[in-house]
Amino acid sequence: MVGFAFPGQGTVRVGMGGWLRRDPEAAAVLAREPLAELCARGPLERLVATDVAQPVVTAVNLAALAVLAARGVVPEVVAGHSVGEVSALCAAGVLDVDAALRLVGERSRLMASVPGTGGMSAVMGLPVERVEELVTAVSTPDEPLVVGLENAPDHIVVSGAFPAIERLTALATDARKVVALKVGNAFHSPLMAPALDAWAAVVRATPMAPPRVPVVPNTTAEPTTDPDVLREALIEQLTGRVRWAATMARMSDVDTWVEVGDSKVLAGLMRSAGLRCASMADPATARRLEPVG
Incomplete structure (x- = not known):
């Protein structure tokens, strides 16, 4: 096939x-x-x-x-x-x-x-379940953040408001690294x-x-x-x-x-x-x- x-x-x-x-x-x-x-x-x-x-x-x-x-x-x-x-x-x-x-x-x-009020970051070295926990902890109704892409089991991209991404980056001390992506907005997000x-x-x-x-x-x-x-x-x-x-x-x-x-x-x-x-x-x-x- x-x-x-x-x-x-x-x-x-x-x-x-x-x-x-x-x-x-x-x-x-x-x-x-x-x-x-x-x-x-x-x-x-x-x-x-x-x-x-x-x-x-x-x-x-x-x-x-x-x-x-x-x-x-x-x-x-x-x-x-x-x-x-x-x-x-x-x-x-x-x-x-x-x-x-x-x-x-x-x-x-x-x-x-769409006005560019958000961005995306790749979270490396963590399973999607852990990234979802982090997203839930930092997201708010006015500053949403979600898992936008599951590229691989340990390569997850979060997408949403810039302040929420900053909070996740500070909180994700167990990640191998968190890398901001060069994109125009928070694609695959609310x-x-x-x-x-x-x-x-x-x-x-x-x-x-x-x-x-x-x-x-x-x-x-x-x-x-x-x-x-x-x-x-x-x-x-x-x-x-x-x-x-x-x-x-x-x-x-x-x-x-x-x-x-x-x-x-x-x-x-x-x-x-x-x-x-x-x-x-x-x-x-x-x-x-x-x-x-």
């Missing part, structure tokens, strides 16, 4: 997609997203902005997907990390390329419009709620086909082919938790994962969880995979 995993916003960097721009199938996809030109030259300050990073990463993901499709390599299950979930829906046939790019464009615009209604309207207005293969949504970590479940999960993901560690554990029967994009982040997480995962950041990966049929 082959699974495709699609990286998210945090993997953006100057120079990403370099070899993909030289591939005709991939280049045709990149040409559909004008912001993709920023990949080659930056500047980094502009590239990492939410309203740029999300469309750029999605374009690169879908360009890598086009390379695999042209070689007859298709997935039997798909998942995406955060905004990468939209790429996964495209790989499953739920969305076409143009619809996926439009949807991510709206998502990034809405998220960037602070994204101002964008939720508009995002829900956009998602519900977007035509979606039944998936050809199971999709593992971030908020449930359970594979599904139910279009209604996928639609609601995509909406809830804006303020909800990315359960990536649970996704990896749930899909341990997949023989080979492929990180589809220009990143090795998910491949690293999956290998640390004992899963076999290749990355499309290596141009040779596509040549090594066996076509289906």
Whole structure:
């Protein structure tokens, strides 16, 4: 069984997609997203902005997907990390390329419009149960803090109000380290709620086909082919938790994962969880995979 995993916003960097721009199938996809030109030259300050990073990463993901499709390599299950979930829906046939790019464009615009009153920090070396205890101890109704992402059993990202993050950092003396992330806001937290209604309207207005293969949504970590479940999960993901560690554990029967994009982040997480995962950041990966049929 082959699974495709699609990286998210945090993997953006100057120079990403370099070899993909030289591939005709991939280049045709990149040409559909004008912001993709920023990949080659930056500047980094502009590239990492939410309203740029999300469309750029999605374009690169879908360009890598086009390379695999042209070689007859298709997935039997798909998942995406955060905004990468939209790429996964495209790989499953739920969305076409143009619809996926439009949807991510709206998502990034809405998220960037939320006032930046919060941030995110990675808590390393503690299980999610302990981080949840810390979050409960420091969070208040006016200064909320939640577990935003479970990237691995000992790599948890908290998301919320800056004062609450400061309180958690001071309290988490048993953590290996707590690292502030360079992000524009508190993604996957209640602070994204101002964008939720508009995002829900956009998602519900977007035509979606039944998936050809199971999709593992971030908020449930359970594979599904139910279009209604996928639609609601995509909406809830804006303020909800990315359960990536649970996704990896749930899909341990997949023989080979492929990180589809220009990143090795998910491949690293999956290998640390004992899963076999290749990355499309290596141009040779596509040549090594066996076509289906």
